Amino acid sequence: MKSRSFLLFVPIALLAAPFFLAPMTVIGIESFRGKAGLMDEYVKVFSDTGIRAVLMDTFYVAMMVTLVSLLVGYPVAYVLSRLKGPMATIGVFLIILPFWVSTVIRSFAWMILLGRNGPVNVFMEYIGLIADPIRFIDNGIGLMIAMTYIMIPFMVIPLLNGLRAIDPNLLRAAAVLGANPTRQFLIVTLPMSLPHVAVGCAIVFVTSLGFFVTPSLLGGDLVMVSMLIQVQANRLLDWPLASALAIVVLLLTIIVFALLRGSQLASRRKGRAVTGIQS
Amino acid sequence: MKMSEKMIWAAWERILRALVTVVLIGFLVPILVVVAVSFEPKTYLSFPPSGFSVQWYVQFIHNGDYTSALMNSILIGVAAASLATIAGICGALGVIRAAAPGSTLVGILSVAPAVLPQIVLAIGLYPISVWLGLQGTLLAVIFAHAVIGLPFPFITVCGALTAYSSRLEIASMSLGANYFQTFRHVTFPMIRPAVIAGFIFAFAASLDELVLAIFLSSPATRTLPLLLWEQLNFQITPELAAAATVILVVTSILIFAATVLPRLSKRG
Amino acid sequence: MSIRNVSKTYASIDAVAPTSLEIESGDFFAIIGPSGSGKSTLLGMIAGYIDPSAGQIAVDGRDIVPVPIYRRNIGMVFQNYALFPHHTVFQNVAYPLKVRGLAKQEIATRVRESLAMERLEGVETRKPAELSGGQQQRVALARASIYQPSILLMDEPLGALDKNLRDEMQEEIKRFHHELGVTVIYVTHDQQEAAFLADRVAIMKDGKMVQIDTPRLLYEQPNSRFVAEFLGEASIFSVKSTVARSGQKHKVVLDDGTQVVVRSKLRSADGHFACIRPERIMIGARLKGLDNVYRATVRESLYTPGSIRYRVALDGTDCVLKVRVLPQGNVEFHEHGTSVQVGWSADDTIILKE
Numbered sequence: 001m002k003s004r005s006f007l008l009f010v011p012i013a014l015l016a017a018p019f020f021l022a023p024m025t026v027i028g029i030e031s032f033r034g035k036a037g038l039m040d041e042y043v044k045v046f047s048d049t050g051i052r053a054v055l056m057d058t059f060y061v062a063m064m065v066t067l068v069s070l071l072v073g074y075p076v077a078y079v080l081s082r083l084k085g086p087m088a089t090i091g092v093f094l095i096i097l098p099f100w101v102s103t104v105i106r107s108f109a110w111m112i113l114l115g116r117n118g119p120v121n122v123f124m125e126y127i128g129l130i131a132d133p134i135r136f137i138d139n140g141i142g143l144m145i146a147m148t149y150i151m152i153p154f155m156v157i158p159l160l161n162g163l164r165a166i167d168p169n170l171l172r173a174a175a176v177l178g179a180n181p182t183r184q185f186l187i188v189t190l191p192m193s194l195p196h197v198a199v200g201c202a203i204v205f206v207t208s209l210g211f212f213v214t215p216s217l218l219g220g221d222l223v224m225v226s227m228l229i230q231v232q233a234n235r236l237l238d239w240p241l242a243s244a245l246a247i248v249v250l251l252l253t254i255i256v257f258a259l260l261r262g263s264q265l266a267s268r269r270k271g272r273a274v275t276g277i278q279s
Numbered sequence: 280m281k282m283s284e285k286m287i288w289a290a291w292e293r294i295l296r297a298l299v300t301v302v303l304i305g306f307l308v309p310i311l312v313v314v315a316v317s318f319e320p321k322t323y324l325s326f327p328p329s330g331f332s333v334q335w336y337v338q339f340i341h342n343g344d345y346t347s348a349l350m351n352s353i354l355i356g357v358a359a360a361s362l363a364t365i366a367g368i369c370g371a372l373g374v375i376r377a378a379a380p381g382s383t384l385v386g387i388l389s390v391a392p393a394v395l396p397q398i399v400l401a402i403g404l405y406p407i408s409v410w411l412g413l414q415g416t417l418l419a420v421i422f423a424h425a426v427i428g429l430p431f432p433f434i435t436v437c438g439a440l441t442a443y444s445s446r447l448e449i450a451s452m453s454l455g456a457n458y459f460q461t462f463r464h465v466t467f468p469m470i471r472p473a474v475i476a477g478f479i480f481a482f483a484a485s486l487d488e489l490v491l492a493i494f495l496s497s498p499a500t501r502t503l504p505l506l507l508w509e510q511l512n513f514q515i516t517p518e519l520a521a522a523a524t525v526i527l528v529v530t531s532i533l534i535f536a537a538t539v540l541p542r543l544s545k546r547g
Numbered sequence: 548m549s550i551r552n553v554s555k556t557y558a559s560i561d562a563v564a565p566t567s568l569e570i571e572s573g574d575f576f577a578i579i580g581p582s583g584s585g586k587s588t589l590l591g592m593i594a595g596y597i598d599p600s601a602g603q604i605a606v607d608g609r610d611i612v613p614v615p616i617y618r619r620n621i622g623m624v625f626q627n628y629a630l631f632p633h634h635t636v637f638q639n640v641a642y643p644l645k646v647r648g649l650a651k652q653e654i655a656t657r658v659r660e661s662l663a664m665e666r667l668e669g670v671e672t673r674k675p676a677e678l679s680g681g682q683q684q685r686v687a688l689a690r691a692s693i694y695q696p697s698i699l700l701m702d703e704p705l706g707a708l709d710k711n712l713r714d715e716m717q718e719e720i721k722r723f724h725h726e727l728g729v730t731v732i733y734v735t736h737d738q739q740e741a742a743f744l745a746d747r748v749a750i751m752k753d754g755k756m757v758q759i760d761t762p763r764l765l766y767e768q769p770n771s772r773f774v775a776e777f778l779g780e781a782s783i784f785s786v787k788s789t790v791a792r793s794g795q796k797h798k799v800v801l802d803d804g805t806q807v808v809v810r811s812k813l814r815s816a817d818g819h820f821a822c823i824r825p826e827r828i829m830i831g832a833r834l835k836g837l838d839n840v841y842r843a844t845v846r847e848s849l850y851t852p853g854s855i856r857y858r859v860a861l862d863g864t865d866c867v868l869k870v871r872v873l874p875q876g877n878v879e880f881h882e883h884g885t886s887v888q889v890g891w892s893a894d895d896t897i898i899l900k901e
Contacts, residue, residue: 005373005377005378005379006373006379006380006381008369008370008372008373008377008379009369009370009373009379009381009385010369011362011365011366011369011370012366012367012369012370012385012388012389012429014366015362015363015366015422015425015426015429016388016389016426016429018407018411018422019404019407019422019423019425019426020388020391020392020400020426021388022403022407023400023402023403023404023406023407024399024400024403025403026403026406026407027399027402027403030406072302075295075298075299076299076302076303078295079295079296079299080299091303094303094304094306094307095303095306096534097306097307097310097531097534098306098307098309098310100483100530100531100533100534101310101527101530102486102487102504102507102523102526102527102530103487103489103504104487104489104504104507104508104511104523105310105313105507105523105526105527106309106310107511108313108507108511108515108519108520108523109309109310109312109313110309111511111515112312112313112316112324112520113308113309113312115324119312149306149309152306180284180288181288181291203394206394206396207394207396209396210395210396210397210398210399211396212396212397212398212489212490213489213490213508216508216512217508217511217512226396226398226490229398229399229402230398230401230402230490230493233402233405233494234493234494239402239406242402243402243403246398246399246402246403249396249398249399250395250396250399253394253395253396257394443632444627444629446625446627446629447629447631449594449596449616449623449625449629450623450625450629450630450631451631451642452595452596452615452616452617453594453595453596453616453617453619453621453622453623453691454617454642454643454646454690454691454694455617455618455620455643455646455647455694456617456642456643456646457615457617458617460646461617464631464642464646465631468633469632469633
């Protein structure tokens with residue numbers, strides 16, 4: 001009877017094989033169908049200045065978004081982790097709520113907020129901070145703000161789990177040994193939260209790399225690789241190039257997660273008393 | 280009165296909390312802005328709204344495009360979430376309870392769609408759906424959404440299964456119940472909250488999904504996010520804001536259901 | 548039940564080495580051993596949720612290995628009981644009957660009977676979480692026996708209970724076995740429990756059956772150091788050479804040079820071990836007529852309810868003996884450091900091969 005248990009995987013196989021594995025294979029094959037040879041498209045990807053610029057921009061945006069999400073998300077997660085009872089649930093609810101609102105809608109919201117005559121500009125002119133409305137939407141700044149807004153829940157949730165899992169006795173032990181709250185944080189909380197910081201950053205970075213919705217609405221002059229792929233595929237019908245670009249994104253994703261996994265295994269091997277992450 | 284050191288630290292903590300509260304409430308602002316804008320009587324967006332009017336909602340309800348897109352989205356969502364949940368339950372059972380051969384592969388496959396950029400999947404699925412003759416049909420989007428929805432029920436059910444010992448199922452079988460009876464009487468009641476939560480997450484993911492819809496649907500099978508996106512690229516009106524608000528309400532109900540229903544079913 | 552050459556190997560580790568044993572119908576058969584000895588694995592193979600790597604398990608002549616768990620008609624009580632948390636007590640006990648398709652009325656009657664037998668009337672509608680440990684235990688017993696299985700397996704069922712409750716449940720299980728006449732295979736790490744409940748006991752170590760015997764024979768005639776030390780206490784010494792022999796009595800020299808008189812059926816006890824049970828050693832007077840009498844100093848003395856325990860060091864040797872005495876009559880309590888006389892008869896020594 002045990003030997004028939006793999007039958008349980010039939011539904012997933014039926015779903016994943018044609019609709020997940022096959023597409024991946026197709027992209028892989030397609031990416032090698034350059035006119036001038038096998039690696040033609042990949043060469044194009046790395047040599048064409050326009051494409052390179054797009055890749056650089058994408059990378060840059062992803063890095064910035066990850067950084068800011070971390071800077072904003074860490075304190076939020078920290079405070080949330082120290083709440084108890086109903087306040088804790090409310091706090092988590094507030095962070096999760098925007099997460100559920102459609103990405104399109106949230107991007108739309110920022111289009112309104114950051115527009116020429118949007119509330120932000122209006123307010124800043126009103127209080128005299130600026131004389132003319134700032135252009136947010138077309139130069140990438142608005143995009144980064146909106147994406148950070150969207151990505152913060154992805155950062156906060158793993159961080160929150162990690163911070164909550166830290167044994168409060170460790171902090172008490174540090175206090176007894178003479179550490180003030182700042183030192184307690186630096187010696188106990190911060191190091192033990194680093195693996196979760198890594199997970200949060202990985203998720204945010206990877207999602208930002210391949211993100212489509214917000215860049216397409218708020219990007220303006222700044223083009224991200226996902227939009228490039230879409231344009232190449234849908235409008236220009238240059239499937240080989242689109243596939244090559246997709247493979248590059250895919251590889252970047254895999255590399256990031258491989259690095260993450262590697263760091264998890266390395267820290268476990270070192271035997272540090274780090275609360276492990278269930279992957 | 281000299282401030283003791285304890286008081287200083289407590290004050291810092293309070294300041295931090297206040298800041299974070301501001302941030303958290305600030306998170307709601309963009310959403311509230313959309314809602315506010317939907318009541319704008321003029322035909323172009325302005326904030327704060329110059330008046331109050333529900334005309335855009337009326338127009339939204341009468342707009343056939345929106346209603347059919349909404350129907351499509353709901354249909355696709357339910358179908359995709361169902362497929363994802365069935366596959367997810369079976370997969371979780373196989374990996375956690377049976378440790379069936381291929382478990383690691385299935386584990387990776389089931390979680391990967393959640394972190395892979397959807398654009399990658401989209402351009403890979405397009406040729407497949409053409410080849411299968413599904414291009415432009417609801418089925419194409421349904422299958423695509425089932426794939427990206429799969430991680431949710433898989434992860435929640437895996438979590439539920441690891442929360443109790445497999446001895447319960449072994450006990451059930453030792454008492455004479457076969458696999459189906461055991462699943463029906465023992466396993467399913469234990470995982471029901473996770474199944475419900477997973478289904479709702481998968482449904483919500485489908486409802487929000489844009490990229491796959493861009494590539495795989497036709498004007499007749501447009502989903503709501505796709506329609507919104509097309510409009511946003513074309514012309515922004517308060518009607519869009521009204522549409523967005525309606526979706527917001529629906530999604531809020533869903534979140535509420537996702538958090539409350541599982542708890543209710545646990546008591547049952 | 549006839550277990551023939553059953554083994555279980557996990558990735559080149561033998562959880563259970565090829566094992567054979569016979570269990571008679573109606574027997575109460577206990578399997579004991581340290582953690583990791585393979586006893587739960589063996590039980591799992593009998594129950595059917597672990598597939599043997601090799602061997603057959605025959606019940607009344609029929610091999611049950613290819614039979615799936617749910618058709619074996621075996622009853623099983625688990626450690627932590629595995630009661631269905633979302634079912635009431637009634638539903639838990641009714642479950643095997645429901646699954647067998649019995650009529651509602653009949654199920655109700657039989658469940659009530661079974662609950663009455665386990666003294667569980669009145670808790671029918673409660674959920675397992677609302678019951679005490681002892682009550683959960685009895686529900687598990689009722690559930691596992693209501694369909695009258697011919698074999699009942701029990702995997703450390705009393706592990707989660709406190710001492711008094713455990714003693715009470717042991718009586719309960721013994722009575723249960725008596726009344727129903729079912730064959731019981733009982734796994735435990737508690738040797739007292741096994742000795743109290745079982746007709747025969749098997750000791751397992753590292754996946755192998757070390758000795759299978761009645762509790763008394765296991766204690767009085769252990770076949771190895773491991774068994775001697777696992778069941779009760781023992782003082783064990785290495786025998787180096789023999790000095791003299793007279794029939795079955797040997798005068799031997801231990802590793803540290805002490806001379807001791809032992810009884811052995813072997814030609815030579817050299818290279819083996821001499822084992823003496825603590826209650827067989829006398830302390831104090833009335834030591835005439837014993838083969839071994841020595842002066843010793845009390846290293847430790849411990850008064851526990853029901854017995855007095857000493858560790859005594861034989862003067863002039865490295866030997867330390869464990870002694871146990873019943874506090875009867877005018878028995879003295881010898882303090883630490885006092886000098887005493889200890890003695891025992893050669894008949895009370897057991898020679899162990901390994």
